[in-house]
Amino acid sequence: MFNKILIANRGDVALRVLRACKEMGIPSVIVHSTADADSMPVRLADESVCIGPPSSAESYLNVPSILAAAGITGADAVHPGVGFLSENADFAEIVKAHGLTFIGPETRHIRSMGDKVEAKITAANAGLPLVPGSPGAVHTIAEAKKLGKTIGYPLLVKAASGGGGRGMKVAETAADLAEAFSSARSEAKAAFGDDTVYLERYLGQPRHIEVQVIADSHGNVVHLGERECSVQRRHQKLFEEAPSPALSADQRADIGRIAAEATRKMGYLGVGTMEFLYEDGEFFFIEMNTRLQVEHPITEEITGVDLVREQISIAAGEKLSFAQEDVTFTGHAIECRINAEHPETFMPTPGKVTAFHAAGGPGVRVESCLYSGYSVPPYYDSLIAKLVVYGDDRAHCLARLKRAIEEFVVEPIPTTLALHARLVEADAIIDGSYNIRWLEEKFLASD
Ligand code: ADP
Numbered sequence: 001m002f003n004k005i006l007i008a009n010r011g012d013v014a015l016r017v018l019r020a021c022k023e024m025g026i027p028s029v030i031v032h033s034t035a036d037a038d039s040m041p042v043r044l045a046d047e048s049v050c051i052g053p054p055s056s057a058e059s060y061l062n063v064p065s066i067l068a069a070a071g072i073t074g075a076d077a078v079h080p081g082v083g084f085l086s087e088n089a090d091f092a093e094i095v096k097a098h099g100l101t102f103i104g105p106e107t108r109h110i111r112s113m114g115d116k117v118e119a120k121i122t123a124a125n126a127g128l129p130l131v132p133g134s135p136g137a138v139h140t141i142a143e144a145k146k147l148g149k150t151i152g153y154p155l156l157v158k159a160a161s162g163g164g165g166r167g168m169k170v171a172e173t174a175a176d177l178a179e180a181f182s183s184a185r186s187e188a189k190a191a192f193g194d195d196t197v198y199l200e201r202y203l204g205q206p207r208h209i210e211v212q213v214i215a216d217s218h219g220n221v222v223h224l225g226e227r228e229c230s231v232q233r234r235h236q237k238l239f240e241e242a243p244s245p246a247l248s249a250d251q252r253a254d255i256g257r258i259a260a261e262a263t264r265k266m267g268y269l270g271v272g273t274m275e276f277l278y279e280d281g282e283f284f285f286i287e288m289n290t291r292l293q294v295e296h297p298i299t300e301e302i303t304g305v306d307l308v309r310e311q312i313s314i315a316a317g318e319k320l321s322f323a324q325e326d327v328t329f330t331g332h333a334i335e336c337r338i339n340a341e342h343p344e345t346f347m348p349t350p351g352k353v354t355a356f357h358a359a360g361g362p363g364v365r366v367e368s369c370l371y372s373g374y375s376v377p378p379y380y381d382s383l384i385a386k387l388v389v390y391g392d393d394r395a396h397c398l399a400r401l402k403r404a405i406e407e408f409v410v411e412p413i414p415t416t417l418a419l420h421a422r423l424v425e426a427d428a429i430i431d432g433s434y435n436i437r438w439l440e441e442k443f444l445a446s447d
Pocket of ligand 1: 163164201202204275277
């Protein structure tokens, strides 16, 4: 096992990893920017090292500073958390070149899944069903037009290096293609420094369903079922649940088996998530995230597996502590992402939190770095808390969630808690009939 883990992240994911380290008896180091000197992970850390000023480029993305912190503190492994450098293959390689363990998959998998064109080819070779689309990158508008005729419209132009829903444009008809193609390319160039794009059929009313996989270095691969993440705004998830209200036990077992089989074929190591769109009973692979997901707690709640603990053990060369036949799905779990954003305009609302009270009681888990007197900095992601609720079944879980939201206090900054209070009353949430278009096109549009 590791002697000391450096946690190269901030916020609630840094806290999540810190908690796992403590429970495993592994000393840890938190690196932080000057803006986070008073943060909860720093306060709770065994050791902390300031690695730079507030801007992420100079702190959480500052590779030389992170490596220097590892050297000074004698850490022998780096946990990248979620976001920042977690899916940066060059960072993983540099960490390894310095004799440290990168707690994540092998570099080749991060690289191949980071390029969505390559990811789709890898996925197809591993036996996963794809959204119909271009066989690879598309370089010219003439080529796009030709492919458009066979793929059909509406058509989605997507950035190969895309992420966070950026670099994605819909062409409703062939007449819109030139505009969608050039604007996707320029957005991709500006956001990712790479204007490579590809084409996919634009599915009308799909659900976003993802499968959690985990693999050790001894050839054991297990899936931990799915998460339903269709409640999205601008392709950003806001509310996730497990299991999906749309799947039967047989469908769950089928897609889980397919995802685990693909993971095995790829020779993948560690935790990963295969994201699919699901429409009319069919699954279509869209991408694989080669890291822990923000919404991992809901899987933990219904399976009883500690994903971060397993992730750390696997990285240290140990075997998975359970086999596929040991995995059971019990009850229902929902996660609400509480963001420091205005619940109607979604404008960021950083600032001082003078009153904070986390919901509690049976089945309630709060992952948050907030405390009364904490100032939410304006420099980073707006996620400030994850409210995770478990119930015996979906109705029980929703009832608990409603009362947990009522208990939860974050003042005076506006947050998405107010949106969640309305969501739990919505018919499409109560009956589970929503899809990826519902929040924006129905729920928010009716405001
Ligand atoms: P990113 O990495 O930017 O998040 P994804 O490929 O994971 O991009 O897609 C993000 C979201 O965009 C999906 O959850 C879905 O809502 C939408 N989306 C992606 N591909 C398609 C498609 N072919 N048809 C319809 N919607 C799509």
